[in-house]
Every structure is written in C-alpha cells, then in structure tokens.
Amino acid sequence: MSDVTDVVTKIFEVHNINIPASRKHLFNGFIHDESNLAAIDLIIQNQNRLMGKWKMKERIADIMGQTVRILNASVGKSYEAKVDFEKWGWNDIKDFEFAGLEEAGLHYDEQTKQITGVPIQSGDIPVQFKFKIKGQEDDEPFNEKIITLIINPDPKSLWKTLESDKSDPYWKEDNVTEFAPINDRHIVVSCKRGRSHANVGSFREDHHAFKDLVGGWSIVVVSDGAGSAKISRKGSELACNEVINYFSEPALLEGFHEFDELVQDHVQNTGEETEKKIKLFAYNNLGKAAFHVHKKLEEFAKSADVPLKDLNNTLVFTLFKKYDVGYAFLSFGVGDCPMAVLDQGIKEVKNLSWIDVGEFGGGTRFITMPEIFKSDKFSTRFDFHIMEDFSYLILMSDGIYDPKFVVESSLPDIKKWKAFLEDLYGKNEDKIRVDLNPENKEITTQLSQWMDFWSPGNHDDRTLAIVF
Amino acid sequence: MRRLPVYLLLDTSGSMTGEPIEAVKNGVQVMISSLRQNPQAIETAFISIITFDSEARQAVPLTDLASFQMVDIKATGTTCLGAGLNLVATCIDNEVAKTTAEQKGDWKPLVFIMTDGIPTDDWQAGLEEFKKRKTAFTVACAAGSGADSNLLKQITENVVSLDTADSQSISKFFSWVSASIGVTSTKVEDAGKEITGIGELPPPPSELNIVT
Numbered sequence: 031m032s033d034v035t036d037v038v039t040k041i042f043e044v045h046n047i048n049i050p051a052s053r054k055h056l057f058n059g060f061i062h063d064e065s066n067l068a069a070i071d072l073i074i075q076n077q078n079r080l081m082g083k084w085k086m087k088e089r090i091a092d093i094m095g096q097t098v099r100i101l102n103a104s105v106g107k108s109y110e111a112k113v114d115f116e117k118w119g120w121n122d123i124k125d126f127e128f129a130g131l132e133e134a135g136l137h138y139d140e141q142t143k144q145i146t147g148v149p150i151q152s153g154d155i156p157v158q159f160k161f162k163i164k165g166q167e168d169d170e171p172f173n174e175k176i177i178t179l180i181i182n183p184d185p186k187s188l189w190k191t192l193e194s195d196k197s198d199p200y201w202k203e204d205n206v207t208e209f210a211p212i213n214d215r216h217i218v219v220s221c222k223r224g225r226s227h228a229n230v231g232s233f234r235e236d237h238h239a240f241k242d243l244v245g246g247w248s249i250v251v252v253s254d255g256a257g258s259a260k261i262s263r264k265g266s267e268l269a270c271n272e273v274i275n276y277f278s279e280p281a282l283l284e285g286f287h288e289f290d291e292l293v294q295d296h297v298q299n300t301g302e303e304t305e306k307k308i309k310l311f312a313y314n315n316l317g318k319a320a321f322h323v324h325k326k327l328e329e330f331a332k333s334a335d336v337p338l339k340d341l342n343n344t345l346v347f348t349l350f351k352k353y354d355v356g357y358a359f360l361s362f363g364v365g366d367c368p369m370a371v372l373d374q375g376i377k378e379v380k381n382l383s384w385i386d387v388g389e390f391g392g393g394t395r396f397i398t399m400p401e402i403f404k405s406d407k408f409s410t411r412f413d414f415h416i417m418e419d420f421s422y423l424i425l426m427s428d429g430i431y432d433p434k435f436v437v438e439s440s441l442p443d444i445k446k447w448k449a450f451l452e453d454l455y456g457k458n459e460d461k462i463r464v465d466l467n468p469e470n471k472e473i474t475t476q477l478s479q480w481m482d483f484w485s486p487g488n489h490d491d492r493t494l495a496i497v498f
Numbered sequence: 499m500r501r502l503p504v505y506l507l508l509d510t511s512g513s514m515t516g517e518p519i520e521a522v523k524n525g526v527q528v529m530i531s532s533l534r535q536n537p538q539a540i541e542t543a544f545i546s547i548i549t550f551d552s553e554a555r556q557a558v559p560l561t562d563l564a565s566f567q568m569v570d571i572k573a574t575g576t577t578c579l580g581a582g583l584n585l586v587a588t589c590i591d592n593e594v595a596k597t598t599a600e601q602k603g604d605w606k607p608l609v610f611i612m613t614d615g616i617p618t619d620d621w622q623a624g625l626e627e628f629k630k631r632k633t634a635f636t637v638a639c640a641a642g643s644g645a646d647s648n649l650l651k652q653i654t655e656n657v658v659s660l661d662t663a664d665s666q667s668i669s670k671f672f673s674w675v676s677a678s679i680g681v682t683s684t685k686v687e688d689a690g691k692e693i694t695g696i697g698e699l700p701p702p703p704s705e706l707n708i709v710t
Contacts, residue, residue, distance in 0.1 A: 099567050154531065182564045188537035226684065229537065439599045486541040487499035 034061055034070050041073075086165050090173050093120065093161070100157075103149045104182040109136065111145045126161040127172070134181055145179075152183035186484065192231030194223070200264040204234055207478040212240055213248040214352055216468045217497045220477045224429055225489035235343075236427045236491035237266035239274050245283045246351045249274065252367050252493050254427040256342035256396060261334075265327060265341030269397055272326045273347050276319045285315070290353070296416065297355045312412040316362040320345065320397065320411075327398055338398050345397040346425060348382055350497075356418040362411055364402055366394045366428045367493075368441055372451075374419045379447050382413045385431075387438060394428075422451070422466075422498050429492035433485035458483060466498045501604040502542040502683050503560055503594050506675075507582050509613035510549040513644060514573035514663075518614060521665035525672030527568050532676050534563050538683040542605075546589060550582030551575035560593040579617035580624030583653070587627045605686050606634040610675050611653065614641040614663045625653055634682065634692045637699075639671055640709070647709040656696040657709040670705040 038061055042049065049057045060066060098118050103109040115123060128138040128145070135150035145157075157179050160172035194204055207220040223234035235255030242248045253269040255262025277283065289311055295304045323345060331338040344365020351358050361369055363383030370381045386395040395402055402408060426434075434453070440446040449457075456463030460483065464476040481492050508522055526547065533539040540563050547558040547568075552575030558566070590607055597603030638650035642663035650657045660667040678699045685693055693699065702708065 097570055102565050102567065104564055152534075180567070182534055182540065185537055185540050188535065188540065226538065436602055437600060485499075489538070 033074075034067070037070055037074060082165065086163065089122065089163055093123075093163070094173065094175050098177060100145065100177060100179050102180040102182060103134075103136070105149050105152050105184040105187070107184075108148050109146060110142075113138070113143055113145060122164045123161050124164045124166070125168075125172075126159065129158040129160060130155065131157055131179075134179070136179075149181045152181045155179045155181055185486070189225045189229050189489075191228045194227075194231055194233045198233070200233070200261050200267075202234060202237075202263060202267060204228070205478065206238075207474040207481075209474050210240070211468075212242060212250075212497055213246075213350065215497050217250065217495060218464075218466070218473050218477050219250075219493070219495040220474075220481045221493040222478070222481050222491065224491040227491065229489075233263045234491050235263045235266060236429065236493040237263075237270045237343075238425075238493050238495055239270035240495065241274050241278070243277050243283060243349075244280050245286050247277070247283060247286065247349050248351070249277055249347055249349045250423070250425050250495050250497060251345070251347040252369075252425045252427055252495060253346075253397075254344045254365060254367055254429075254491065254493070256344075256394075257490075259342035260340040261336065262341060262343050264330070265343040265398065268327055268330055268341070269323050269343050269345045272323045273319055273345070276322045277349070282315075289358075293353055293355070293358055293416065308414050309409075309412065312360050312362075312414055313409055316347075316349075316360060316412055317408070319347075320362055320364070321403060323397055324400070324403065339396075342396040342398050344386075344394060344427075346383060348423065348425065350423065353416075356416050357420055359413070359415045359417070359423070361413045363413075364395050364397050364411060366431065367426060368431050368435070369423075369425045370441065370447070371415065371417055371423045372421045372444075372447060373417055374421050376421060376448055376451065377444065379442065379444050380415050380417065381441050382415065383411065385438060385441070422496055424497075425493075425495040427491060427493035429488070429490035430494050432490065433483070433488040454480060460484075466496060500542070500602050500686070501544045501560075501562075501595070502539075502679075502686055503590070503604055503607035504543055504545045504679055505548060505560075505586050505589065505607055505609045506545065507548045507550065507586055507609065507611040508571070509551075509577060509579070509582075509615065509641075510571050510573050510575075511551045511577040511615055511618075512574050513577075513615050516573075517665050518641065518663045518668060519571065519573040521663075521668035522612070522672075523568065523571060524665070525669050528669065529672045529676040529679075530563060530566050530568065532673070533679060536680045536683065539680050540564060542683045542686065543679050546593070547571075548582060548585050548589065550578050550585075553578060554581035554585040556585060556589055560589070576618040577613065577615045578619040578621075579611075579613060580619040580621035582611075583621065583624035583628040587624075587631050590631045590633075606632050606692055608679065608682060609633050609636040609654075611636065611638040611650070612641055612668075612671065613639070613645050613650070615644045616646055616649070621649075628653070635694060635696065635699075637675075637678070637696065639706075641668065641671070651709065658702055658706045659709050660705060661707070667705045670703045674700065674702050674706060 101111040131137050134155045136145055136147035139146050157177045159175045159177050204223040209218045217240055219238050221236050221238045237253045240250045251270045251273045253266035255266035292308050327341050344367055346363040346367045346369050348359055348361040348369050361382035366385045366387050368385055369383050370379050372379050434450055454464045462480045464480050544560045544562050545566055546560040548556050549571055557569050594607055595604045636654035637656045638654050640647045640650055640659040647657050647659050681700055682693050
C-alpha cells in the first residue's frame with residue numbers, strides 16, 4: 031500500500047499539489063477508492079513497461095557500439111573462429127543469425143558455434159549480425175550490427191609474372207634448366223628468376239655454367255648477381271663464362287699434371303708437406319682464375335662505362351676429376367653460395383667453401399671487390415678434397431640456401447642434407463619428386479617444378495646444380 | 499624467415515582529440531589494408547602500435563599483417579614522448595630477434611613517430627635509451643603547428659612536418675608510411691639490403707614537408 035501512496039504523492043508533487051496534514055484523512059480515502067486503485071496500478075504498470083523498454087534500447091545500443099573482434103581469415107585457408115557470446119557478455123541474446131558470410135565462402139555452424147569455411151574472396155567483409163535480446167517480442171524485427179571480418183588475400187595470388195624486356199642489351203632468359211653428361215656422371219641444373227623479379231618484370235641475376243675440360247677435369251660454376259647492382263645479371267654471366275674460358279686453355283691444364291702426382295703422393299702419404307703443396311697449387315691456379323674473372327669484369331665495366339660495382343656478383347666453382355683412388359675436388363668461393371659433396375652412403379658431407387654472410391643482410395662479398403684479393407682470408411677461399419666415391423656434388427645460390435638451410439650451422443650437418451635430398455625426392459608440400467636418374471626423361475621438368483617451391487619471404491633467384 | 503619489424507609511435511595526448519585521432523585510426527586501417535595487397539609486405543612486415551599520452555603503452559604488439567587488428571585508441575592526457583621512446587626500446591629488445599648461429603635474426607626495425615605537441619616529460623632520457631637500439635631508420639612527423647620539428651631533429655635526422663593536423667594531411671602521412679614500408683620490404687627481400695635514410699624512400703606527397 032505504501033508504494034501506492036508514494037506514486038500518487040510523487041505525481042501530485044510534480045504538479046504542485048501538496049497534501050496538508052488536515053487533508054491526510056481525505057487523501058487516504060481517495061487512494062483506497064477501488065477505481066482510483068485500478069488507475070494507479072495502470073500507471074505503475076505503464077511506468078515499468080516504459081522503463082523496461084528504455085533499458086532494452088540502451089542494452090541494444092551497447093551491443094551495437096561494442097567493439098568485437100573476430101580472427102582474421104585468409105583466402106584458401108580453412109577457417110574456424112568461435113563466436114564467444116560469453117566472452118563478449120552477450121548472454122542476454124535470445125535469437126540471432128549471420129548474413130553476408132556466404133559470399134565470402136563462410137557460414138555459421140550452430141553446433142560448434144563457429145564461423146567456418148574456406149574463404150574465397152579477400153577484403154574487409156561487413157558481416158551482418160542480426161539479433162534480438164531477451165525481453166524483445168518475437169515479432170519485433172532483428173537489430174543489425176555490422177562486424178568487420180578481415181579476409182587476407184592468398185599471398186601466392188599477389189605475385190605477378192611479368193616477362194622481362196627482351197630488347198634490353200643485357201637480357202637473358204628468365205628460366206633455364208639443363209641436363210647433360212659431365213665427366214663420368216651427369217649434371218642437372220636449374221637457374222630460375224625469383225618471384226620478386228618476376229613481379230616487376232625485371233631480370234634473372236643468377237647464372238651458371240659447366241663443362242668437361244681436357245685432362246679428365248670437369249667444372250661447375252654458379253654466380254649470383256647482387257640485387258642492388260644495376261647490371262649484375264651481366265656480371266654473373268661474364269663471371270661464369272670467364273671461369274670456363276680460363277680453364278679451357280689447353281696449355282693451362284697441362285700444368286695440372288703436377289697435381290696428378292700430388293694426388294698420388296697425398297694418398298700414399300697424407301703428410302703436411304703434400305697438403306701444403308696441394309693448397310699452394312689450388313691457390314696458384316684457382317686464384318689466378320678468380321683474378322682473371324675480376325680483371326675481365328673490370329675491363330667490361332670500363333668498356334661499358336659503368337662503375338665496377340654495377341656488375342657485383344658472387345662466384346663459386348668446383349673442378350673435379352676421377353682418379354684410381356677416388357674423385358678429387360678443387361674449389362674456390364666468394365659470396366654466399368654453398369658447394370658441397372656427399373659420399374655414397376650419405377653419411378658424410380664435405381663443404382667445399384665457407385660462405386660470406388655479413389652480420390646483417392647484404393654483408394656478402396663479391397668477386398668485383400678488389401679487396402678480397404688482398405685480404406688475409408683470400409688463401410682460405412680454396413679447398414681441396416678427395417672422396418673415394420660421391421653421390422652428389424651440389425652447388426646452389428642463396429635463393430636455395432636461405433629457404434632450405436637458413437643458417438651456416440646447417441651446412442656441416444648431414445641430417446640437413448638428408449632432409450634436403452628427401453625434399454628433392456618428393457617430401458615437400460607440393461609432393462614434387464625429382465628422380466635423379468640419368469634415364470629419367472622428365473628430369474628437367476621435374477627439377478624446374480621443384481624449384482618453384484613456396485617459402486614465405488624467400489623469393490630470390492634460385493640456382494641449383496647437382497652432379498650425380 | 500626474417501621479419502621486417504615496424505613500430506608506429508603515436509601521440510594520443512588530449513590535443514589529438516576529435517578529427518586528428520580519428521584520422522590516425524583511419525590512417526592505420528587504410529595503411530594495413532593496402533600493405534596486405536603487397537606480396538612482399540604481407541609476408542615480411544610486422545607492425546606494432548605504441549601510443550603515448552600521460553603514459554606509454556603498447557596498444558598492439560608486433561603482429562604480422564595477416565593477423566593485425568586495429569584497436570580503439572583515445573586521445574587524453576599529456577605528451578610523454580620520452581616514455582614512448584623508452585617503450586619502443588624495450589619492445590625492440592623483447593620482440594626483435596637477433597641473429598645467432600642457429601637462427602637468422604629479423605631485419606632492423608623501422609620506426610615512425612607522429613606527434614602534435616611538445617613533450618611534457620623528460621624526453622631526453624627516453625631518447626638516450628632509444629638511441630642504443632639499432633633501427634634501419636626512424637622517421638618523425640610533426641603534425642601541425644603545435645609540434646617542434648627542431649626537437650624531433652634531435653631524435654632522428656628524418657623529420658617531416660604537416661602544416662595542419664587535419665584528416666587529409668594525416669591520411670597522406672600514413673599513405674606515405676605505407677609506401678615506405680612497401681618499398682623497404684621489397685628491398686630487403688630482393689636485394690637483401692636495408693634502407694638507411696629518407697632519401698631511399700618514396701618521395702613524400704606535397705602535404706609532407708621534409709624538414710632539413
């Protein structure tokens with residue numbers, strides 16, 4: 031009864047009607063009148079309904095204004111995101127539906143309470159979340175809130191493949207894959223333009239070469255033109271060709287007879303003396319070849335009237351020959367292209383060079399730098415190794431090394447090489463298998479396909495040469 | 499994979515209330531959307547948002563572009579730029595991977611600073627800490643006449659200024675930041691080289707004055 035009195039008193043007060051003590055009795059009688067009681071009850075009911083409606087309006091406005099986040103999706107990638115009402119404090123939502131998901135390839139799954147599917151279209155998708163909260167009538171229309179769902183494009187779809195300009199004086203083919211006999215073995219090489227170059231229609235900067243020389247020697251060369259050098263594509267090509275030219279001088283290889291004797295000595299007596307002689311031999315012969323390349327690049331730069339650094343390129347090469355006692359390998363390297371030879375049982379790996387990696391990216395060395403010939407380190411750029419028999423001799427550019435070996439410490443690790451070979455043999459995302467078998471007619475196609483493997487952040491030119 | 503960390507150090511002091519703060523939020527959103535279309539950026543660029551007003555906080559930790567979601571930022575309080583610089587230094591220590599024998603470290607971070615006022619704290623102390631960290635480059639933007647370009651010059655040689663802190667100028671700044679991140683991510687991937695100065699970045703639009 032007291033709230034009835036309160037309600038009427040308050041209404042009267044708002045309208046400046048005060049009940050003096052003398053009229054209290056009369057007032058009591060007034061509010062106890064049955065028809066008045068009914069009117070007051072109606073007022074209270076209406077008030078409550080009004081307040082309830084307002085609270086609902088406020089609550090809906092809160093939900094509409096609330097920032098909610100749904101995990102970003104990506105085109106082509108299976109997507110699952112829980113719609114967590116509890117986390118968002120939406121326990122009072124009694125009815126809801128999503129609209130606008132289908133166009134993006136998604137739907138809401140009632141059972142798992144997830145937005146799920148495989149997105150087909152990228153962009154900021156305005157998902158309509160239609161809802162009713164407790165207290166709203168069933169026949170009332172839904173409230174509509176827009177939740178933005180970010181769908182990333184598939185990074186693979188963003189890369190363009192633009193042809194390089196064939197009229198450029200230093201143009202070269204974007205992709206080359208070759209298979210040929212070499213020495214008493216075979217070689218398969220693939221040298222491909224990286225996605226970062228294809229994306230803007232620029233040129234392949236890697237280069238390679240191989241040849242059977244006189245006297246039973248063979249050679250494989252890889253060179254990587256620096257991305258920051260304007261015509262490094264020409265530099266790498268020149269470097270490879272000039273190494274081959276240098277060792278193609280028949281007179282030069284006659285001097286290699288001395289080496290044949292050294293090898294015999296070395297096998298019979300692995301004393302320090304022969305070791306020293308061999309190193310000196312490598313230094314004299316391969317060092318001269320490297321310097322020859324440097325000079326030729328210098329000459330070219332002069333004739334083309336460009337600074338030598340515009341031709342910046344790394345250079346690695348390995349000469350090998352079969353003896354009765356096994357295969358001998360002589361190598362030289364400047365830059366970050368690994369060379370390695372693996373034994374028949376894939377139990378041992380011998381790296382044929384150390385690689386120049388700077389403290390941070392771009393710290394590599396180039397054959398165009400005169401200082402490398404003067405450095406104390408120059409004599410350590412040569413290597414010599416004898417292996418009774420070998421399974422693979424592998425040379426690669428950093429476009430392969432970076433994604434597949436990542437860090438220097440992987441290179442002496444036979445497990446990493448085993449994994450690399452397994453990868454070549456089909457243990458990869460795209461299940462592309464390269465059958466390293468001379469009878470394999472598809473070998474170039476297979477290697478070329480394998481070379482296109484996807485590795486985020488690694489889209490440089492790729493060169494891989496395998497003697498097997 | 500080597501990440502390209504990008505730190506945006508944004509002034510959220512009271513003077514940024516209204517149009518400027520809305521323009522900043524919008525600018526970041528547009529920047530992220532456009533970078534998502536760049537194949538190199540979407541794979542390499544990682545973005546962090548650090549705000550400073552009466553205190554500094556990392557609103558978004560270093561996040562890849564694909565997962566990035568902008569948070570709501572509000573303008574309030576004073577201009578503790580020093581605390582902001584200090585926090586960038588701490589975040590670089592915690593989030594940017596160093597190269598070791600077993601792992602390839604991240605690229606050196608890019609830092610973009612935007613402020614519309616004069617610092618109210620001991621900003622030199624924060625600067626001292628910040629300078630101990632290696633960045634590829636730091637760009638500071640003086641937004642409107644309330645900011646002091648000469649003071650920002652002490653933080654970095656790369657200073658740009660906006661005549662007014664209106665939404666058009668701010669959005670131009672962010673589209674230039676976006677282009678700069680795009681160019682840097684291409685450069686690190688393609689040439690394996692970091693950018694070291696403003697001269698290697700795309701030319702800024704006319705709304706941005708390079709402070710020399």
